[in-house]
Each structure stands twice: as structure tokens, then as C-alpha cells.
Amino acid sequence: MAIEDDGRYYCKHGTTDEVKYGIRTVEVRSTELKMTQDGSDTSNVVVTEGETSEIVCTAKGARPAVEIRWYHKTNGGSESRITAGVGSTEVDNGDGTFDTVGTLNYTASKDYNDGQLRCQTNGQQVAASREHISTLNVRFPPDVTLIYGNDRATCTVESANPPVTTPGGFTFIVNNTDSDPYPPTSCEGNACYLDLKVDFDTNLRCNVTNDVGTATAVYLAEPGATPPPESTTKPATTEKGVVSKSPNTDAGPNVGAIAAGVVVGIIVLAVIIALLVYFLVIRKGNKTKNSQGSELKPVNGSGGDSSKPKDRPTPAPRNSKGDAHDNEEGKKKVKPNDNPDGLLYAQLDHSNKPARNSGNGNNIIRTEEPTEYADVKTFIV
DSSP states (O other), X not given: OOGGGOEEEEEEOTTSOOEEEEEEOOOBOOSEEEEXXXXXXXXXXXXXXXXXXXXXXXXXXXXXXXXXXXXXXXXXXXXXXXXXXXXXXXXXXXXXXXXXXXXXXEEOOGGGTTOEEEEXXXXXXXXXXXXXXXXXEEEEEEEEEEEEETTEEEEEEEEEESOOOTTTTEEEEETTOTTSOBOOSEEETTEEEEEOOOOTTOEEEEEEEOSSOEXXXXXXXXXXXXXXXXXXXXXXXXXXXXXXXXXXXXXXXXXXXXXXXXXXXXXXXXXXXXXHHHHHHHHHHHOOOOTTOOOEEEOTTSSSOTTSOOOOOOOOOBOTTSOBOOSGGGSOOOOOOXXXXXXXXEEEEEEEOOOOBOSSSOBOOOOSOOOEEEEEEEEEO
16 A cells, blocks of 8 residues: 555445445554764763753654654663653655654753663554664763771772773862872772871862862861871871871860869868858857756866856755655756857756655655756757
8 A cells, every 4th residue: 555545435335325435544654763962873872961962863754744752761770751851843755754853852860871762753553653762871970989097098989971080080189288189199990099197177188080070079087086196296298198287285175184173173172061061060059949948057078168167956945745846846947148168058857856764754864965866958059
């Protein structure tokens, strides 16, 4: 069947005038489908991360005109359709066929490096579609890490496209001296090393460059960290690969001063406690507690002057039996004097011992002075 066979057909059956009509559409599969970049056919689309590149996919000689669709996928990942930045133009060839020019303004991500970009014809029902697949070559600057340990800085390229040249693509910058970079001490694989000693506040950078650009990784020792002993005593030198600084008297706490401060604090605290105890004792010695109103007398050995004469209590009045009265009048109440000497006082409740009986109803006459007894309750005023 040729393109000329495309048209409206009818059929007539028997002697009736009934006519059946049908339309035949002739589809023509595109003769070719190709992808180009910058006017050249390509199976390897080269783009730069973050930049927009125009990719063209052209389907020729199709009938009817076809639609161009775009797809991309990561290396080993799933495919997804691209709808942003897509355009299309149809060209009538004058022979009943059409060319379709599809364009894609593509902004690439490095995640799609080594992935695929695919364009495909669509819109015909009978004719088979065509597709073109190209590899994505996404160029991007290096991804870099920098670590420091055991007096060695290690700068590693995690990924880069194109690859980084070693050692020429690596430089180390110490304390922002960009005008005097340090070349690597050695390199192995995708890593280069710089052997050096750094102070606790040294700023260290690693610059790695490929054809796309330069990436920088930074290592900054934690401020206030204790520096290695050699970094504070090693004299300054301009030799490449060695970095040192003058001794820093402010680098870290003064242990001796802290210890002296602790000792002084303990002494001051002890003096304060001693003074508090002293004043509490003096205050307690000057305060009189006499809630019952009983006579207070100094007791020998209590801290008072034992050479001073002691007043004896007045004997309580006796009843007809010679016994001391049981009522409160038999007790002598004396208010305590001021106690400038801080004496220990005793509360005395005294009474005379009753006379003995001879057994025949007569009391024995006592010629000696009556004996006095006292209940003693001591306390400090």
C-alpha cells in the first residue's frame, strides 16, 4: 500500500442503493530518528552540571506527523519522563510525510552521569515507534573531603568528571596563605597527603581542580583544644610540609593558678566556719534561759571563778513536824544576775532533811547544822 491509497472508501451490496463507506488512513513509519547536540549526531550527550544544553531529536518521513517524547535515568536507576524544557516543530515534506523536530533544553545533575537520555516517537497507531538512546556524560567539579590525624592531612576526591590529575590537581593552603600553597607530600589513587604538624587553631584547606572547576575542603582544629606539645615548642620554619607557631601562653587553662585558687578558697571557708562557731558560743554564753524562775548559781568547774564566795540558799520554813513545806513558798526564787563570765549555772531546789526519830516517839535533838539537799539542773546562759 502506498501513500496514494490513503482516502475514503465505500462498498455497495446487492441491488439496493445502500452504500457502506470507510476511511483508510495510510501510516508511514518515520524513516529515521536521530539525536544531535550542537549540530552533530551523538550517542554520548556531554553536559555540564548546572548548565543548560540544547539537545535535538529529529524524526523524518513519518505519516502522520509524530510527537517526540524525552526520558532520562540514572546509572542503574529507574527511568522518568522529562516534560520541562520540551518543544516540537513539524515540517511538511510535500509528499504526504512530515519531519518532526523535538528540542530539549536540558539542565543536568551529576546524579545522571553515566545514565541515559532517550527520545521516542509517539502518536501513530499502526506504525511502530522509533527511539534513540544516548549516554549522559555529566561533567562536574570534584567532591572533596579533608581529614587530619597523626600529623598528616589527607585530601580525598570522592567523585569528579573529568577525573583529577594527581598530584598537579591538588594543593594545600595553610592559614589562608593562598599565595604560598603547599604541594602534596605524596599521592595514592584518588587521595593526596600533606605531612605537617598543626596548632590547635590552624586553618587548613585542600583545593582540588579538574577541567570543570575547583572544589575546596576545609579542616579547622577546634578552638580551645589542647595543642600537640611539639606544636607550641617547635620554631617557625618556611620548609614546605611543616607548619608550627610561636608558643601560645593563652592556649589552655593555668593549672597552677587553679590549684592555688582552690587552696585559698578552702582556707577562707575554714576561717569563716571558725568565726561562726566562735560567735555562736559567745552568744550562747551571754543568753540566759530561766523559764521556771528558779535560783541560778555558778557550779565549780564550769568555767567560772571558783575563788568567789558562793551564796548559800536560805533554808525553807519548817512545819510542826520539822519537815520542809511542800508548797512553792519553800523554794527561794532568785533572778539570775548578769553573766559576764559565761558561767555554768545550776537550778537548785533545796530542802532540809527531816529529824530522825529515836523510836520512842521523841525526836533526836540535832546540834549540827541541818543538811540541805538540792536537785541540780545545769545549763549555760
